[in-house]
Amino acid sequence: MNTTKTINLKNRPTGIPELTDFEFTSSVIADLQEGEVLLSSKYISVDPYLRGRMSDTKSYIKPFELNKPILSGAVAEVLASKNTKYSVGDHVAGMLEWKETQIIKTDQLLIVDPDKAALSAYLGVLGMTGLTAYLGLTEIGKPKKGETLLVSGAAGAVGSVVGQIGKILGLKVVGIAGTDEKVDMLKSQFGFDEAINYNTTKNMNEAIAKSCPEGVDIYFDNVGGEISEAVLFNINKFSRTVNCGAISVYNSTELTRSISVQPFLIKTSSSMQGFVISNYADKHPEAIMQLTEWLQQGKLHYIETIIEGFDKIPTAFIDLFRGKNKGKMIVKI
Amino acid sequence: MNTTKTINLKNRPTGIPELTDFEFTSSVIADLQEGEVLLSSKYISVDPYLRGRMSDTKSYIKPFELNKPILSGAVAEVLASKNTKYSVGDHVAGMLEWKETQIIKTDQLLIVDPDKAALSAYLGVLGMTGLTAYLGLTEIGKPKKGETLLVSGAAGAVGSVVGQIGKILGLKVVGIAGTDEKVDMLKSQFGFDEAINYNTTKNMNEAIAKSCPEGVDIYFDNVGGEISEAVLFNINKFSRTVNCGAISVYNSTELTRSISVQPFLIKTSSSMQGFVISNYADKHPEAIMQLTEWLQQGKLHYIETIIEGFDKIPTAFIDLFRGKNKGKMIVKI
Numbered sequence: 001m002n003t004t005k006t007i008n009l010k011n012r013p014t015g016i017p018e019l020t021d022f023e024f025t026s027s028v029i030a031d032l033q034e035g036e037v038l039l040s041s042k043y044i045s046v047d048p049y050l051r052g053r054m055s056d057t058k059s060y061i062k063p064f065e066l067n068k069p070i071l072s073g074a075v076a077e078v079l080a081s082k083n084t085k086y087s088v089g090d091h092v093a094g095m096l097e098w099k100e101t102q103i104i105k106t107d108q109l110l111i112v113d114p115d116k117a118a119l120s121a122y123l124g125v126l127g128m129t130g131l132t133a134y135l136g137l138t139e140i141g142k143p144k145k146g147e148t149l150l151v152s153g154a155a156g157a158v159g160s161v162v163g164q165i166g167k168i169l170g171l172k173v174v175g176i177a178g179t180d181e182k183v184d185m186l187k188s189q190f191g192f193d194e195a196i197n198y199n200t201t202k203n204m205n206e207a208i209a210k211s212c213p214e215g216v217d218i219y220f221d222n223v224g225g226e227i228s229e230a231v232l233f234n235i236n237k238f239s240r241t242v243n244c245g246a247i248s249v250y251n252s253t254e255l256t257r258s259i260s261v262q263p264f265l266i267k268t269s270s271s272m273q274g275f276v277i278s279n280y281a282d283k284h285p286e287a288i289m290q291l292t293e294w295l296q297q298g299k300l301h302y303i304e305t306i307i308e309g310f311d312k313i314p315t316a317f318i319d320l321f322r323g324k325n326k327g328k329m330i331v332k333i
Numbered sequence: 334m335n336t337t338k339t340i341n342l343k344n345r346p347t348g349i350p351e352l353t354d355f356e357f358t359s360s361v362i363a364d365l366q367e368g369e370v371l372l373s374s375k376y377i378s379v380d381p382y383l384r385g386r387m388s389d390t391k392s393y394i395k396p397f398e399l400n401k402p403i404l405s406g407a408v409a410e411v412l413a414s415k416n417t418k419y420s421v422g423d424h425v426a427g428m429l430e431w432k433e434t435q436i437i438k439t440d441q442l443l444i445v446d447p448d449k450a451a452l453s454a455y456l457g458v459l460g461m462t463g464l465t466a467y468l469g470l471t472e473i474g475k476p477k478k479g480e481t482l483l484v485s486g487a488a489g490a491v492g493s494v495v496g497q498i499g500k501i502l503g504l505k506v507v508g509i510a511g512t513d514e515k516v517d518m519l520k521s522q523f524g525f526d527e528a529i530n531y532n533t534t535k536n537m538n539e540a541i542a543k544s545c546p547e548g549v550d551i552y553f554d555n556v557g558g559e560i561s562e563a564v565l566f567n568i569n570k571f572s573r574t575v576n577c578g579a580i581s582v583y584n585s586t587e588l589t590r591s592i593s594v595q596p597f598l599i600k601t602s603s604s605m606q607g608f609v610i611s612n613y614a615d616k617h618p619e620a621i622m623q624l625t626e627w628l629q630q631g632k633l634h635y636i637e638t639i640i641e642g643f644d645k646i647p648t649a650f651i652d653l654f655r656g657k658n659k660g661k662m663i664v665k666i
Contacts (some may be wrong), residue, residue, distance in 0.1 A: 224595040246595040262557040265607035274598035
């Protein structure tokens with residue numbers, strides 16, 4: 001009987017997760033049934049949002065169960081297949097359990113091409129991160145050449161791609177981030193025109209006005225809260241806000257209050273719209289093709305921190321909250 | 334030398350305007366020049382928003398000047414014309430000064446047909462009110478048959494038309510208003526399916542949930558503030574909010590704060606968009622044609638209070654703030 005190493009959620013963490021919150025176990029690999037594939041994990045993505053699923057408080061995503069494997073984005077190789085969609089040797093990307101080897105019955109895994117991009121890229125710039133950036137910006141932001149795009153959480157995995165796509169599409173791009181190092185990185189590595197460090201800026205309203213002298217046409221919002229309040233004073237007529245994330249209020253147990261947006265929206269005929277990647281599933285293949293092209297042309301850059309070894313997954317995940325990664329954190333198996 | 338009765342703004346009102354804030358004067362009517370028309374006022378619209386223009390505080394609209402005529406929506410007859418667009422005997426609608434007779438050089442006045450609808454209707458259901466209701470609902474609300482439409486300020490001139498158009502388009506329509514009399518009127522005269530009196534309702538969130546058991550797909554918002562906060566808890570996936578007015582916060586001298594909308598928009602992939610009628614000028618003719626057709630078919634109802642006599646304009650305006658009107662307040666000259 002074959003078995004595989006598995007990582008279960010042992011305890012629901014309080015605050016920053018600890019190694020004792022995870023348990024390494026061994027689980028049985030059954031015989032392959034019709035429609036199933038046997039997968040060997042190659043790269044596993046660890047992401048901050050997984051922390052939310054480890055708590056059992058009410059959230060937008062269902063919590064993980066205790067003593068069951070954790071699930072995250074991963075790239076794997078097909079070792080055996082009884083599913084006509086997948087052949088032995090294919091590389092696939094999708095949501096997989098934290099196991100070295102696993103059997104899954106699905107048609108939802110995306111076949112990815114290791115010749116077009118590094119396999120790890122399919123967990124970042126060619127995965128959820130890139131899709132969120134590209135489809136949020138194009139479908140809701142509706143960019144027109146020469147407009148000004150402002151991005152909050154700009155040094156994050158999504159924000160840095162949003163800004164680069166903005167430059168490719170001919171926009172003026174301004175980013176907001178939390179350290180001088182990140183601000184420098186936005187300008188030197190990702191080609192942002194301007195960047196603002198919100199931690200050292202006293203008056204964000206004025207700082208945005210200075211960096212965006214022609215006003216803000218598109219606001220790609222990853223954070224919500226006070227930063228987004230300051231943006232309201234700088235939006236142009238017909239501006240579009242892409243509400244992609246609201247990190248600043250997610251962890252609040254009470255409803256947060258902000259400056260009322262209605263008078264600003266009316267005054268400027270502006271819109272705000274919530275973005276969730278799953279609404280645009282029909283556009284994913286086209287988007288991945290475009291992102292792959294830009295990546296191959298050297299127009300898209302990304303930063304990743306790769307940790308080696310299945311056993312290091314919990315450490316890599318915990319290190320996310322200690323700021324030990326730069327860019328996308330990925331574990332190579 | 335011909336002269337005409339004119340009403341100037343004498344003092345900027347404090348609180349509810351008084352008769353002494355207005356001055357009746359006589360102004361000269363010059364000779365008609367090329368491109369000009371001589372107009373005789375027939376119906377003059379008095380509207381609450383004019384109060385804002387009488388103050389010199391910063392607002393979205395330029396304040397009226399002291400000792401100059403007040404301007405509002407009006408219907409007039411062409412007495413003489415040196416403008417090829419307008420002929421003697423034409424009836425026109427547009428923004429005119431509070432004068433019995435006036436000369437104006439413009440191409441912006443709309444020629445209206447007294448055989449198709451009462452002339453006063455062109456100041457309400459076939460005027461700005463109707464256009465705002467129709468274009469706000471169709472262009473931003475994007476209604477689909479069977480959806481639920483919630484309207485705040487539902488007994489107002491705009492809200493009552495929004496609800497009726499919603500019914501014509503096959504929506505379930507729920508209104509929010511401030512008295513039991515208005516609530517009854519919404520259901521009995523304007524065909525709303527349900528109506529809520531926010532002044533006698535303790536928990537608006539629950540009341541909306543009860544009246545909209547399938548959730549809110551379109552929220553036509555005339556008020557903003559607390560009522561709109563309660564709506565957030567009831568919006569469906571892909572809901573659209575038409576931000577048409579925010580009366581509840583207009584008169585506040587400080588920025589008001591409300592429950593942060595971002596997490597609700599993200600959770601439901603919903604949108605909010607500011608609506609200003611002037612953005613849709615190219616669609617006005619088509620919209621007026623549609624509204625006129627519905628009016629002639631007896632599908633649109635409206636309520637108006639008509640006061641007779643040019644000298645009664647200030648009184649009619651002041652009575653708006655004493656609740657003496659039902660529906661649109663209009664002065665017949």
